[in-house]
Amino acid sequence: xxxxxxxxxxxxxxxxxxxxxxxxxxxxxxxxxxxxxxxxxxxxxxxxxxxxxxxxxxxxxxxxxxxxxxxxxxxxxxxxxxxxxxxxxxxxxxxxxxxxxxxxxxxxxxxxxxxxxxxxxxxxxxxxxxxxxxxxxxxxxxxxxxxxxxxxxxxxxxxxxxxxxxxxxxxxxxxxxxxxxxxxxxxxxxxxxxxxxxxxxxxxxxxxxxxxxxxxxxxxxxxxxxxxxxxxxxxxxxxxxxxxxxxxxxxxxxxxxxxxxxxxxxxxxxxxxxxxxxxxxxxxxxxxxxxxxxxxxxxxxxxxxxxxxxxxxxxxxxxxxxxxxxxxxxxxxxxxxxxxxxxxxxxxxxxxxxxxxxxxxxxxxxxxxx
Amino acid sequence: xxxxxxxxxxxxxxxxxxxxxxxxxxxxxxxxxxxxxxxxxxxxxxxxxxxxxxxxxxxxxxxxxxxxxxxxxxxxxxxxxxxxxxxxxxxxxxxxxxxxxxxxxxxxxxxxxxxxxxxxxxxxxxxxxxxxxxxxxxxxxxxxxxxxxxxxxxxxxxxxxxxxxxxxxxxxxxxxxxxxxxxxxxxxxxxxxxxxxxxxxxxxxxxxxxxxxxxxxxxxxxxxxxxxxxxxxxxxxxxxxxxxxxxxxxxxxxxxxxxxxxxxxxxxxxxxxxxxxxxxxxxxxxxxxxxxxxxxxxxxxxxxxxxxxxxxxxxxxxxxxxxxxxxxxxxxxxxxxxxxxxxxxxxxxxxxxxxxxxxxxxxxxxxxxx
Numbered sequence: 001x002x003x004x005x006x007x008x009x010x011x012x013x014x015x016x017x018x019x020x021x022x023x024x025x026x027x028x029x030x031x032x033x034x035x036x037x038x039x040x041x042x043x044x045x046x047x048x049x050x051x052x053x054x055x056x057x058x059x060x061x062x063x064x065x066x067x068x069x070x071x072x073x074x075x076x077x078x079x080x081x082x083x084x085x086x087x088x089x090x091x092x093x094x095x096x097x098x099x100x101x102x103x104x105x106x107x108x109x110x111x112x113x114x115x116x117x118x119x120x121x122x123x124x125x126x127x128x129x130x131x132x133x134x135x136x137x138x139x140x141x142x143x144x145x146x147x148x149x150x151x152x153x154x155x156x157x158x159x160x161x162x163x164x165x166x167x168x169x170x171x172x173x174x175x176x177x178x179x180x181x182x183x184x185x186x187x188x189x190x191x192x193x194x195x196x197x198x199x200x201x202x203x204x205x206x207x208x209x210x211x212x213x214x215x216x217x218x219x220x221x222x223x224x225x226x227x228x229x230x231x232x233x234x235x236x237x238x239x240x241x242x243x244x245x246x247x248x249x250x251x252x253x254x255x256x257x258x259x260x261x262x263x264x265x266x267x268x269x270x271x272x273x274x275x276x277x278x279x280x281x282x283x284x285x286x287x288x289x290x291x292x293x294x295x296x297x298x299x300x301x302x303x304x305x306x307x308x309x310x311x312x313x314x315x316x317x318x319x320x321x322x323x324x325x326x327x328x329x330x331x332x333x334x335x336x337x338x339x340x341x342x343x344x345x346x347x348x349x350x351x352x353x354x355x356x357x358x359x360x361x362x363x364x365x366x367x368x369x370x
Numbered sequence: 371x372x373x374x375x376x377x378x379x380x381x382x383x384x385x386x387x388x389x390x391x392x393x394x395x396x397x398x399x400x401x402x403x404x405x406x407x408x409x410x411x412x413x414x415x416x417x418x419x420x421x422x423x424x425x426x427x428x429x430x431x432x433x434x435x436x437x438x439x440x441x442x443x444x445x446x447x448x449x450x451x452x453x454x455x456x457x458x459x460x461x462x463x464x465x466x467x468x469x470x471x472x473x474x475x476x477x478x479x480x481x482x483x484x485x486x487x488x489x490x491x492x493x494x495x496x497x498x499x500x501x502x503x504x505x506x507x508x509x510x511x512x513x514x515x516x517x518x519x520x521x522x523x524x525x526x527x528x529x530x531x532x533x534x535x536x537x538x539x540x541x542x543x544x545x546x547x548x549x550x551x552x553x554x555x556x557x558x559x560x561x562x563x564x565x566x567x568x569x570x571x572x573x574x575x576x577x578x579x580x581x582x583x584x585x586x587x588x589x590x591x592x593x594x595x596x597x598x599x600x601x602x603x604x605x606x607x608x609x610x611x612x613x614x615x616x617x618x619x620x621x622x623x624x625x626x627x628x629x630x631x632x633x634x635x636x637x638x639x640x641x642x643x644x645x646x647x648x649x650x651x652x653x654x655x656x657x658x659x660x661x662x663x664x665x666x667x668x669x670x671x672x673x674x675x676x677x678x679x680x681x682x683x684x685x686x687x688x689x690x691x692x693x694x695x696x697x698x699x700x701x702x703x704x705x706x707x708x709x710x711x712x713x714x715x716x717x718x719x720x721x722x723x724x725x726x727x728x729x730x731x732x733x734x735x736x737x738x739x740x
Contacts, residue, residue, distance in 0.1 A: 018388045063643035130502050273433035 002192045006203045009180035009212030014195035015187045022093045022188030025085035026100040029183075029217070029251075030176035032079040035149045036218060039163050041156015042172050044077040045121055049169060050084065051075075052113035055106040059113050065099060066092070073099070077154055079141075080250045090188045094198060097186065101206045104177055109166040118161055125155045132234060139232055148222045179207050180215025217251070372562050376573045379550030379582030384565035385557045392463040392558030395455035396470040399553075399587070399620075400546035402449040405519040406588060409533045411526015412542050414447040415491055419539060420454065421445075422483035425476040429483050435469060436462070443469070447524055449511075450620045460558045464568060467556065471576045474547055479536040488531055495525045502604060509602055518592045549577050550585025587621070 001015040017023075031043050051073075052059045066073045071088030073096075084103055086096040128134050138153050145151030155161075184203070186195055250256065371385040387393075401413050421443075422429045436443045441458030443466075454473055456466040498504050508523050515521030525531075554573070556565055620626065 016388065018386065067643040132500050273437040 002196050004196065006179070006200060006207070007212065008203065008207040008210045009178070009182075009215060010203055010207065011183040012196070012199045012203070013183070013185045014192050014199060015185075016192050016195075017187045017189055019187075019189060020089070021087055022090040022096075022186065022190070023085070023087055024093055024096045024100060024187075025083055025185045026097075026104055027183045027185070028082045028084075028104060028177055029080070029181040029215070031077055031081050032152050032154050033148075033150045033220075034176055034218065035152065036220065038168060038172055039156065040149075040152045040160035041121070041154070042164055042168065043082060044154050044156065045117070045161060045164050046169055046172055047075045047077045047082045047084070048117050048121060049109055049114055050103045050107045052117060053108040053110045054102050055108060056102065059110070062099075062103070066096060069095070071096060079150055079154060090190055093186060093188055093190070094202070097184065097199070097202055098206075100184070101202065104173075104182065105206060107169075107173065109169040111166050114164070114166055114169070118164075121155065121161050122158045125153075125158055125161070128155070135234070139230075143228060143230060145222060148220055150222065175214075178214035179203075179210065180212050372566050374566065376549070376570060376577070377582065378573065378577040378580045379548070379552075379585060380573055380577065381553040382566075382569050382573070383553070383555045384562050384569060385555075386562050386565075387557045387559055389557075389559060390459075391457055392460040392466075392556065392560070393455070393457055394463055394466045394470060394557075395453055395555045396467075396474055397553045397555070398452045398454075398474060398547055399450070399551040399585070401447055401451050402522050402524050403518075403520045403590075404546055404588065405522065406590060408538060408542055409526065410519075410522045410530035411491070411524070412534055412538065413452060414524050414526065415487070415531060415534050416539055416542055417445045417447045417452045417454070418487050418491060419479055419484055420473045420477045422487060423478045423480045424472050425478060426472065429480070432469075432473070436466060439465070441466060449520055449524060460560055463556060463558055463560070464572070467554065467569070467572055468576075470554070471572065474543075474552065475576060477539075477543065479539040481536050484534070484536055484539070488534075491525065491531050492528045495523075495528055495531070498525070505604070509600075513598060513600055515592060518590055520592065545584075548584035549573075549580065550582050 001013060003011070003013045005011045032041075035042050051062050054062070057065070062073075066086055066088060069088055069092045071086055071092060073084075073086045075082065075084040077083075084100050086100065088096045128138070142151045142153070184199060186199065188195065371383060373381070373383045375381050402411075405412050421432050424432070427435070432443075436456055436458055439458055439462045441456055441462060443454075443456045445452065445454040447453075454470050456470065458466045498508075512521045512523070554569060556569065558565065
């Protein structure tokens with residue numbers, strides 16, 4: 001793999017693979033946490049409306065551009081980044097990479113397209129109401145990061161999305177969509193040196209001789225609050241529970257790797273045998289958080305700590321489940337004394353007691369993608 | 371890629387990749403559709419309990435075996451197959467492949483482990499109740515394949531799972547877990563010829579000089595019924611709808627590829643630009659079936675046709691959505707005249723009118739994995 005930085009500040013990584021198709025992605029360091037005074041959900045809405053027209057292509061042309069080559073074009077937004085990506089035959093990678101950069105550098109945000117897209121996003125917001133496992137995360141983050149953009153749902157609310165204007169989208173991308181915030185990655189069965197040359201040529205064409213400016217993350221301090229213990233009543237079959245705290249951001253690579261390693265030791269997204277034997281097989285009643293990371297608590301450079309673990313699917317009205325949840329809590333170093341005895345069907349949230357007092361400093365977290 | 375068949379009937383495929391880790395899977399042609407007179411959910415329950423002990427290893431040893439190498443071991447069941455798979459460092463592929471074959475050839479199904487696992491599976495059954503998009507498929511297949519094992523939920527019911535015994539599991543695997551029904555696949559950064567040699571050696575050791583016997587799928591005829599139009603009341607936010615019919619099985623490769631191609635033309639799991647512009651962007655109210663295949667109707671050799679398309683997330687009480695659903699129906703050749711005017715919040719199922727009368731013949735379908 002070859003990695004590097006172009007003069008304008010854009011970073012790139014190219015890697016040879018043995019696959020018949022090639023992959024290309026453009027990541028922009030700009031997500032929900034960067035929304036500041038903008039309307040909630042603007043990062044995600046920007047991702048949707050990048051496809052609605054550029055200075056050279058209409059929404060219709062963009063929609064069919066890679067389709068006609070048998071390729072795919074898609075995107076997602078997390079709390080820390082917007083990623084546009086495509087899969088094409090390797091011969092078409094130049095077109096794909098060029099399109100991704102075009103979408104990110106000269107979107108026009110046509111008013112009439114935006115009006116239609118609001119309906120699409122509001123549908124998406126509503127659709128998550130049928131997913132309790134997603135809902136519990138949103139509720140938890142809302143409580144943990146209350147008052148901070150990180151506490152917002154990635155999608156925003158129907159009310160906030162309705163207020164977003166073309167002008168606001170242009171302002172948002174002007175502030176954040178700068179080469180210093182961008183990283184282009186290509187994986188394909190092509191010589192890496194040649195790939196690098198093509199990337200340099202393409203990026204040079206798009207950004208001319210622009211100097212590297214901007215890209216500094218505007219850090220909004222997180223208001224610190226005492227540990228909490230909340231319950232939300234829902235009509236679900238299961239209880240979904242999250243117990244957690246702060247953790248290292250995407251920006252904080254080294255600490256983050258340490259946290260991921262700790263997560264894998266305790267259980268991890270692949271649900272290791274320790275977790276399986278402690279919870280799933282020996283202690284029916286609590287299902288392991290198969291899809292969600294279990295992150296070990298760790299003192300971080302940024303004095304941020306994260307979601308420590310999640311317990312999905314505690315059987316309601318089952319005292320044994322509560323006992324097991326406490327055991328799991330102890331295993332991860334959490335004090336779970338406050339586990340509510342009357343936890344019924346619903347969503348149960350708990351921020352762990354910190355071993356040190358957190359101070360208001362930047363939190364940089366990667367959270368689930370949508 | 372090298373593919374081949376060993377004397378005992380087991381098929382294999384080995385492929386060189388450029389990845390640091392190796393992948394290994396053992397697929398057994400045996401799923402929900404092969405349950406016949408066994409209790410509903412036995413295929414899936416077999417998959418779970420293969421890990422509960424073999425003639426040489428206890429459940430605990432199996433659980434930690436690849437974990438200790440930093441690897442992963444998992445499995446899933448569909449209506450047509452059980453797949454056990456692992457990801458390990460390439461040096462450990464021999465151990466992984468050997469373990470997969472051991473799990474499939476000499477499981478002991480210890481009674482006490484089975485009792486515990488029933489709790490785990492019943493939890494899993496209950497957890498799907500919180501997922502309307504899964505539920506609509508189960509309900510649809512139940513109606514489409516009524517009276518046939520294909521109409522059963524992959525997981526079975528709490529009542530049927532409780533009845534499964536160790537003896538029944540042994541009988542089920544004896545009938546279906548024969549080399550003729552197995553395929554071993556390995557993808558790793560290892561010379562393909564060497565990989566093939568290792569596979570032949572390993573399989574020879576496991577199956578000795580057994581001749582190829584068994585493996586013929588016992589075909590249960592599907593009772594044919596007139597097209598139906600059903601609604602199920604649910605308390606979900608959205609209406610989830612499926613409109614479909616029979617389609618070619620995993621066994622029927624050529625017809626299946628044709629159906630997949632048709633699916634991609636109409637919309638496909640990647641949701642192409644045609645589908646996006648028709649539904650998602652131009653017609654808010656119906657969200658595209660982003661995760662589910664849209665399969666074009668096609669006359670099949672087996673006279674089976676499949677799920678033609680699914681419309682998730684129709685806004686309830688929205689007349690425009692109904693109009694759009696009809697348009698989508700026409701696009702895929704379905705008669706949607708019967709679309710219920712009073713479709714409220716709920717699950718809406720409809721089998722399309724066939725252009726020819728289906729006759730009671732084997733249906734061989736690949737369906738979602740769990």
